[in-house]
Amino acid sequence: MDKNAWVLLGVIALIAAAGFVMFLCVSPPSDSLPISGDTSVTAPSPSGPRSPRTDQECLNEINIYIQKGDYAHAVSTLNDLKSRFPTSGLVSVADSLLTVCKQKQYNEDRRALDQWSSDSKSGKTEETIASLRSFVNGKHDSVLTDRAKQLLSHLLYARSGMTPFEIKGRYMAEVEQGMAHIGRGEWEQAEKMLEVSVEYAEMVYGIDSPEVTSSLVLLARTYLELRQPERALSAYDRAYPLIRKFYANDAELVRSTRESYARLLRRAGRKQEASQVESEN
Numbered sequence: 001m002d003k004n005a006w007v008l009l010g011v012i013a014l015i016a017a018a019g020f021v022m023f024l025c026v027s028p029p030s031d032s033l034p035i036s037g038d039t040s041v042t043a044p045s046p047s048g049p050r051s052p053r054t055d056q057e058c059l060n061e062i063n064i065y066i067q068k069g070d071y072a073h074a075v076s077t078l079n080d081l082k083s084r085f086p087t088s089g090l091v092s093v094a095d096s097l098l099t100v101c102k103q104k105q106y107n108e109d110r111r112a113l114d115q116w117s118s119d120s121k122s123g124k125t126e127e128t129i130a131s132l133r134s135f136v137n138g139k140h141d142s143v144l145t146d147r148a149k150q151l152l153s154h155l156l157y158a159r160s161g162m163t164p165f166e167i168k169g170r171y172m173a174e175v176e177q178g179m180a181h182i183g184r185g186e187w188e189q190a191e192k193m194l195e196v197s198v199e200y201a202e203m204v205y206g207i208d209s210p211e212v213t214s215s216l217v218l219l220a221r222t223y224l225e226l227r228q229p230e231r232a233l234s235a236y237d238r239a240y241p242l243i244r245k246f247y248a249n250d251a252e253l254v255r256s257t258r259e260s261y262a263r264l265l266r267r268a269g270r271k272q273e274a275s276q277v278e279s280e281n
Contacts, residue, residue, distance in 0.1 A: 055085040062097060071105035072139060109135075109144050113151070120155055129155050136207060137238065149207040156203040164204050171200035175215065182218075187225045194219040213242040217257065224260075233264040240277070 058081035065074035078098045082091055112135070120128045132152040136145055160167060178193030194215055201211040220235035240261045247253050258277055265274035 055081055055088040055090045058085070059090055059093065062094075062101075066097075066101065069108070071101045071108060074101045075105060076139075106141050106144070109140050113144060113147060116148075117151060120151065125155055125159055129159075153202060153207055156199060160203055167200050167204040171197055171204065171211065174200060175218075178218065178222075182222065187222055190222050191219070191226060194222060208242055208245075210242075210246045213239055213246055217243065220260075229264055229267065233261075233268055236261040236264060244280075 058077055062074050062077050062081070065071070065077065075098065078094045078101065081088070081094045082098075085091065112131075116128045116131055129152065132148050132155070135148045136152060140148075157164075157167070162170070174193045174197035178190045178197060181187070181190035181193060197215045198212060198219060201209060201215055205211040216235050216239035220232045220239055223229070223232035223235060236257070240257055243254055243257045258280065262274045262277045265271070265277060
């Protein structure tokens with residue numbers, strides 16, 4: 001990636017921390033890296049449902065997920081059934097099941113949040129933070145997700161023992177140091193600085209904020225330079241929707257991020273998601 005582009009993005013991250021409105025312009029990174037392992041999807045797995053060949057197979061998988069209490073994947077497969085087999089007589093069955101599954105998933109998620117809130121008050125801070133991070137990165141009810149993000153930010157802030165002013169100073173310092181390491185090609189050191197900058201930004205600016213977005217984009221590109229495409233994909237999973245939210249007017253940044261993200265999705269075997277990302281303007 002162009003050294004000047006790296007410097008520009010780092011400066012933008014610092015400007016965002018000060019509250020100014022700006023535009024980002026970053027050239028696509030050289031992310032033509034293989035993802036290790038077989039990326040073909042041939043059977044249902046804990047990471048998500050496969051794409052069944054028939055509508056009946058969809059319903060069979062739905063029943064399996066429901067029996068296991070895995071309502072998230074049940075809902076995903078139900079939506080897949082409706083989109084792939086719209087004229088099937090089983091769609092009406094899917095509609096009824098979808099309503100039941102969504103309610104069960106909502107109840108399950110709400111109980112989990114209540115438990116995490118209780119755990120956070122009883123000294124189980126680290127376990128709760130880990131659970132909340134997993135939750136906010138998943139697909140859940142938007143109201144519950146917002147509640148989880150607020151709780152996560154609160155726990156991160158409380159754990160730091162610093163004032164908001166101190167955290168903002170630390171955030172800017174970490175970004176500055178990360179950019180300095182990038183300028184010298186010291187990617188491992190840059191990785192450490194940028195990972196910390198994401199957490200500081202989450203504490204004081206919120207889980208979904210322009211400051212978090214800037215650090216995530218820098219971190220994703222650093223992972224690519226370190227030949228860690230799986231971690232880059234995880235960062236892009238968070239950064240891409242935020243880029244579209246906060247920097248929609250910057251066509252070049254959105255385009256370059258979209259292309260990098262879509263390529264990583266395809267190499268990870270997430271072809272349907274890649275196609276959806278590529279179709280977005």
